Amino acid sequence: MTKTNEVECSPQGGLPIASSSSKPRDYGKPIPYDSDFKGPMGKRSCTDCCCCLAFFVAIVGFVVIACYGFATGDPRRMVYPLDQHGAFCGIGNHSSRPYLYNPYLLTNQSAGDCVSACPLGTNNYLGRCLPFNATNPQFHELLGQVMGGWLNVLSRGVSDIMATWYLILIFLFVAMVLSFVWICLLRCLAGVLVWLSVLGAVIVLGAVTGVVWYQGYSKYQASISDPTHHSSTDAYLIFALAGVLTLLWVILLLVILAMCKRIRLAAQIIQETSRAVGSMVLIVFLPVWMFVCITIVGAFWLVGVLFVLSSGTITVNGAHRSFHISWPMRYLFIYCIFFGFWVMWFIRGLTQFTIAGAISTWYF
Secondary structure: OOOOOOOOOOOOOOOOOOOOOOEEEEEHHOOOOOOOOOOOOOOOOOOOOHHHHHHHHHHHHHHHHHHHHHHHOOHHHOOOEOOOOOOOOOOHHOOOOOEOOOOOOOOOOOOOEEEOOOOOOOOOEEEEOOOOOOHHHHHHHHHHHOOOHHHOOOOOOOOHHHHHHHHHHHHHHHHHHHHHHHHHHHHHHHHHHHHHHHHHHHHHHHHHHHHHHHHHHHHHHHHHHHHOOOOHHHHHHHHHHHHHHHHHHHHHHHHHHHOOOHHHHHHHHHHHHHHHHHOHHHHHHHHHHHHHHHHHHHHHHHHHHHHHHHHOOEEEEOOEEEEEEEEHHHHHHHHHHHHHHHHHHHHHHHHHHHHHHHHHHHHH
16 A cells, blocks of 8 residues: 655745645644645635725715815914914015014013014024023923914924934935845845844843843942932832843743744745745835835825814914814814824735735745
């Protein structure tokens, strides 16, 4: 009685699906070779028609809300200074006077007037002539009264991005180049790099744990030698943190020892993936395409949300400025936030689906 020899099925020369040397207790029942097997590439169809319909309705709803925001809102109302007559500084008739100056700011007697330049003794901050500089403790409190706390944070964040946009682009380019280099190295040194990464994680966590223990010991010795200026409570808190880090380090070691076989398998899978990427070089640009799509869609979404938010009413009471949004618009704003997350994850899922289809086609 002859024994049927079941061979591995891996047309592209990658990892074996099953072989005669595979042990059933480790890999299950071996799969016999079938020359007609084409993988999961046939009979593909849409399985989420209802979800697609709901997504289309959500897109139409957001477009309607954004159009309403474009018709009734104006984001400039959230940033540009507003004088005591309700006119924007730097816009329209006040285009030559972009700054708001209020000589009675501390006494809240008026909202101020638009001026072409800030007078002496004041500093320009986001179009407002304020009598303090940014290092004064009262500066941010006064700015919060004039603009509103959340608007102050938003404006400062946008200003930081505008000031460092070129650095952001440079680091994105550097990250993409390093990703290419990493993929090339994985084709030849997948196992070595995986184990180096695991070993590096152990070493780094162990080093951090050692440093924390040393800091705790130093604090404890200082509290003994000079209890007046050093408290032992700080040392005990550092010891507690060191104990937690030590526990995490031990758990990491045990997990690595218990999953050595899985780590070796992961290294082989990573190496096979790098071969697929080497055969389809353009696939590495899919994340770039995803980033571009998210940027374009996100920009349109952000503009729509800003117009929706700016459709509220501004109340100026002396130096105090408040922005009020009706409750229906607040619910629409929540809907816009939900829709934004939905669209971003849809683009991300579409990219993953495209990569999975390309890998399946290459493998089978």
